[in-house]
Amino acid sequence: MSETPETSVDLSDAELLDQTATAVRAAGSALHQRFGGVVPYTNFDDLMRALAANDDAVLDILRPRLARLRPQAGWVGDELDGGALPPGEWWVVDPAEGNVNHLHALHDWAVTATLVRENKPVLAVVHLPLTGETYSALAGAGAHVDGRPLSVSATADLGLSIVATSQARPDEDDDVVRRIGSSITAMLFDALVVRTSVPATLHLANVAAGRLDAFWQFAGARADLLPGALLVTEAGGRITDAQGNPWSPHSESFLATAPGVHAEAVATLSR
Structure with missing residues (x-):
């Protein structure tokens, strides 16, 4: 090389x-x-x-x-x-x-x-x-x-899943902060374990590798989502927004999952 x-x-x-x-x-x-x-x-x-x-x-x-x-x-x-x-x-x-x-x-x-x-x-x-x-x-x-x-997890039960989220930036507005907090609470009820830390890219690498089953984030920048989104997609995972709609850099939320838990994750984050 x-x-x-x-x-x-x-x-x-x-x-x-x-x-x-x-x-x-x-x-x-x-x-x-x-x-x-x-x-x-x-x-x-x-x-x-x-x-x-x-x-x-x-x-x-x-x-x-x-x-x-x-x-x-x-x-x-x-x-x-x-x-x-x-x-x-x-x-x-x-x-x-x-x-x-x-x-x-x-x-x-x-x-x-x-x-x-x-x-x-x-x-x-x-x-x-x-x-x-x-x-x-x-x-x-x-x-x-x-x-x-790399290949994403074969898990098909959110209740058996390790999931993660991240804070996109330190100066989020009040609405985003509240959404982050309520989403973590919802996932604490529905998932096995919830991890919260930065940066997003390393969580997404873990989703692509099958170590984590889902990752979500509200707001976010291109640089912290695009590389991980490609990793997850090419490893067989699903990328949408938190409501299950197609994701783009314009989207207000981001969700990357193993296919088997996508619907459950969307349901949890949409409450």
């Missing part, structure tokens, strides 16, 4: 996925080197500077590599942005997915890159530098972790 991305707009999508994974792993090593003790901050500005320093360390490596791979593709600069993208190809990147966990010396963080073509994810890479695992998905060609195929 080449360590230097090729400069070509003519790579097949499979070749592009391979080169993207190489670039993401290289950038992830920079974030790994910055991981250690808890990073202190005493106010919001300090926190923002610490988060930005992590992002910059990754983007200094990742952005030029991806731009070289796909010079014509646009770049989404804010990982918290949502909604549809303009026509064409776009790189949707989260340089430190779970960045706040990284600052708190927690292990749940990753580097992600997704190529979106005409508002549909074509390929996605999620790299976990601490474990060395690389999750990848190519539209129509399946989802894998380090070359091994």
Whole structure:
């Protein structure tokens, strides 16, 4: 596997996925080197500077590599942005997915890159530098972790399911906060175990791998949902909004499940 991305707009999508994974792993090593003790901050500005320093360390490596791979593709600069993208190809990147966990010396963080073509994810890479695992998905060609195929759970009973949710951002409005709280309460009644933590992408990787049976979130950004949505879809899972309608980046909710528990999950979240 080449360590230097090729400069070509003519790579097949499979070749592009391979080169993207190489670039993401290289950038992830920079974030790994910055991981250690808890990073202190005493106010919001300090926190923002610490988060930005992590992002910059990754983007200094990742952005030029991806731009070289796909010079014509646009770049989404804010990982918290949502909604549809303009026509064409776009790189949707989260340089430190779970960045706040990284600052708190927690292990749940990753580097992600997704190529979106005409508002549909074509390929996605999620790299976990601490474990060395690389999750990848190519539209129509399946989802894998380090070359091994992923498949969602065969569970068909929500009452036997481990489910998860995540807070999309720290400054959610009051209505979203209330929806999150009521949905967790509903799932505590109907599911076996409910996990609540950030980031969304790692929960979605676990759904794709069959370790979790469902994940839902209210609101959310492209960067924290698109890579995981492609992983789950290509692993055989279902992606809708919380009411069971087709999901898009415009949607106000998101649901990813093993097929056998989708209807029950929708019923629970629709109460």
